[in-house]
Amino acid sequence: MKTLSILILFLTLNSVSYGQEKIILSNEYPTKKELVKIDNSNYEITISSIDGNVLQKGHYYQEKNRLIPHGVWKIYDVNTRKLVTKSEYVMGVQQWIETTIDGEKVRYTGKDIEIHRLQKRISALEKLVKS
Numbered sequence: 001m002k003t004l005s006i007l008i009l010f011l012t013l014n015s016v017s018y019g020q021e022k023i024i025l026s027n028e029y030p031t032k033k034e035l036v037k038i039d040n041s042n043y044e045i046t047i048s049s050i051d052g053n054v055l056q057k058g059h060y061y062q063e064k065n066r067l068i069p070h071g072v073w074k075i076y077d078v079n080t081r082k083l084v085t086k087s088e089y090v091m092g093v094q095q096w097i098e099t100t101i102d103g104e105k106v107r108y109t110g111k112d113i114e115i116h117r118l119q120k121r122i123s124a125l126e127k128l129v130k131s
Contacts, residue, residue: 031055043067053081061091068092 036044042065047056058073069092085099098107108116121127 035060042070049078053078058089063091069094 059071061070
């Protein structure tokens with residue numbers, strides 16, 4: 001569950017380039033973030049290590065002045081460069097996450113993720129009440 005929590009947190013944070021507008025969001029160690037405008041309201045983000053290896057890819061949908069995660073997001077292992085986690089968002093709501101834990105693929109639904117978040121909130125509230 002700890003791994004799931006870390007992955008969920010990391011995801012709440014990719015390379016089609018057909019001459020679209022590219023924006024380098026950051027080029028600070030240890031990552032480089034490149035945002036590519038696909039059309040009027042869709043963007044693709046690629047997060048790479050400084051040596052050029054892709055770490056994460058995902059898509060955003062622009063609604064007013066906000067970029068909302070939308071579509072499939074992928075996370076790659078920094079050492080092996082293999083895909084380790086995939087997740088799908090629909091207008092900012094995580095639908096599922098599939099990841100590899102100890103060599104086995106596991107998949108959690110949106111309901112599983114929400115239950116885990118609620119359990120963490122309940123635990124934090126219980127600690128506040130006890131103190």
